[in-house]
Amino acid sequence: MREIPIAAGQARYAVHVGRGAVARLGPLLAGRPFVVVSSPPVWRRHGERVRAALGVAPAAVTLFRDAERHKTAGTVQRLHDAFLRAGLARDGRVVAVGGGVVGDVAGFAAATYMRGVDWVGVPTTLLSMVDSSVGGKVGVNHPAAKNLVGAFHQPRAVVEDTAFLDTLPARERQSGAYEILKCAILADPPLFASLRKGPPALRGWADGPLEDAVAAAVRIKGEVVAADEREGDRRRLLNLGHTFGHALEAVTAYARFTHGEAVGWGLVAAAALARRRGALSEGDFTAIAEAVDALGPRPPIRDLRAKAVLDALGRDKKVKDGRLVFVLPVGIGRAVIETVSADEAKAAYTEIVARDPARRGKRRSR
Numbered sequence: 001m002r003e004i005p006i007a008a009g010q011a012r013y014a015v016h017v018g019r020g021a022v023a024r025l026g027p028l029l030a031g032r033p034f035v036v037v038s039s040p041p042v043w044r045r046h047g048e049r050v051r052a053a054l055g056v057a058p059a060a061v062t063l064f065r066d067a068e069r070h071k072t073a074g075t076v077q078r079l080h081d082a083f084l085r086a087g088l089a090r091d092g093r094v095v096a097v098g099g100g101v102v103g104d105v106a107g108f109a110a111a112t113y114m115r116g117v118d119w120v121g122v123p124t125t126l127l128s129m130v131d132s133s134v135g136g137k138v139g140v141n142h143p144a145a146k147n148l149v150g151a152f153h154q155p156r157a158v159v160e161d162t163a164f165l166d167t168l169p170a171r172e173r174q175s176g177a178y179e180i181l182k183c184a185i186l187a188d189p190p191l192f193a194s195l196r197k198g199p200p201a202l203r204g205w206a207d208g209p210l211e212d213a214v215a216a217a218v219r220i221k222g223e224v225v226a227a228d229e230r231e232g233d234r235r236r237l238l239n240l241g242h243t244f245g246h247a248l249e250a251v252t253a254y255a256r257f258t259h260g261e262a263v264g265w266g267l268v269a270a271a272a273l274a275r276r277r278g279a280l281s282e283g284d285f286t287a288i289a290e291a292v293d294a295l296g297p298r299p300p301i302r303d304l305r306a307k308a309v310l311d312a313l314g315r316d317k318k319v320k321d322g323r324l325v326f327v328l329p330v331g332i333g334r335a336v337i338e339t340v341s342a343d344e345a346k347a348a349y350t351e352i353v354a355r356d357p358a359r360r361g362k363r364r365s366r
């Protein structure tokens with residue numbers, strides 16, 4: 001079991017990582033009323049274990065369907081209704097058991113109920129363990145944009161039981177693995193080396209290495225968030241791979257790629273950009289591209305309109321004086337923030353399209 005301390009702004013809390021970590025919930029919640037928020041698929045698989053770990057009965061268990069389209073203000077209102085019905089007061093707590101959608105919505109409901117009640121995160125996907133549950137960003141989508149409405153509301157504790165991952169579909173697991181790889185490229189050469197040796201999507205990894213990888217990613221995110229709780233340059237480093245990643249998600253209406261898969265493509269694109277300007281060695285570029293590929297296959301990009309992807313880049317809020325702001329890897333374990341021209345971005349995109357195995361397959365068959 002690992003316990004990683006996080007310091008963000010005034011908040012201090014621990015992330016408990018390990019198989020069996022759910023047992024920490026009882027002591028963490030003792031003495032205060034709380035409600036549990038989860039989703040039907042997560043609660044069906046893990047509700048019994050969570051209930052047993054809680055020790056005392058929650059004031060209510062509220063489930064909502066955790067598809068991205070339900071990550072809305074309407075769902076938050078329904079949660080507030082449920083908190084009221086359960087008699088939750090200012091000293092009450094919200095326990096969010098689920099992936100990033102459950103955490104973001106339940107955390108935002110906690111941030112806004114009676115001007116803020118405490119919450120505890122119990123992430124059940126790999127992505128939410130290493131990313132969304134650390135850092136205090138909570139919120140919902142707006143018809144005009146994803147994650148447009150939200151707040152910073154740090155949890156009181158985060159409990160990450162890797163046993164939850166036993167039921168996670170391979171593709172969701174792979175999605176989280178790309179975020180771990182991102183952390184490794186940003187700041188952790190040993191983690192990078194262990195990911196390169198691991199099986200695709202980290203499936204079948206023994207508990208030890210899996211816990212090490214999750215804990216390392218949490219620590220890296222925690223360090224960045226500690227240095228910079230809000231969106232300063234430091235925290236922006238976490239956007240490595242996300243500029244192209246967000247563009248790919250947007251042009252496919254969030255339907256083709258998991259978030260991590262899009263980030264996987266984005267990591268190769270950012271590495272290509274850095275290599276093209278001589279900031280990343282050929283060897284490190286190849287290592288990054290191979291590490292991304294080793295996590296498993298990603299949906300194709302070759303059939304997307306390049307112009308649409310490049311136009312979407314400019315819409316990703318990351319434009320400065322007509323140039324695009326990018327996080328560029330400059331080695332394994334180090335990245336910098338730089339502006340690049342539209343031409344450079346286009347060249348890098350052309351390069352990753354050429355790496356699309358679907359496209360390589362097509363060429364071969366000609």
Ligand SMILES: NC(=O)c1ccc[n+]([C@@H]2O[C@H](COP(=O)([O-])OP(=O)(O)OC[C@H]3O[C@@H](n4cnc5c(N)ncnc54)[C@H](O)[C@@H]3O)[C@@H](O)[C@H]2O)c1
Binds near residue numbers: 124259
């Ligand atoms: N707040 C942040 O800083 C931050 C950071 C990154 C992502 N996010 C948000 O996180 C969301 C994505 O989160 P996610 O990738 O965890 O996806 P998710 O919450 O959509 O969950 C993915 C799927 O896995 C299922 N699931 C969850 N746990 C399971 C388990 N243990 N076994 C089987 N199935 C399980 C869910 O029911 C769902 O169908 C997005 O809305 C994104 O905007 C937030």
Ligand SMILES: [Zn+2]
Binds near residue numbers: 131242259263
């Ligand atoms: Zn991400």
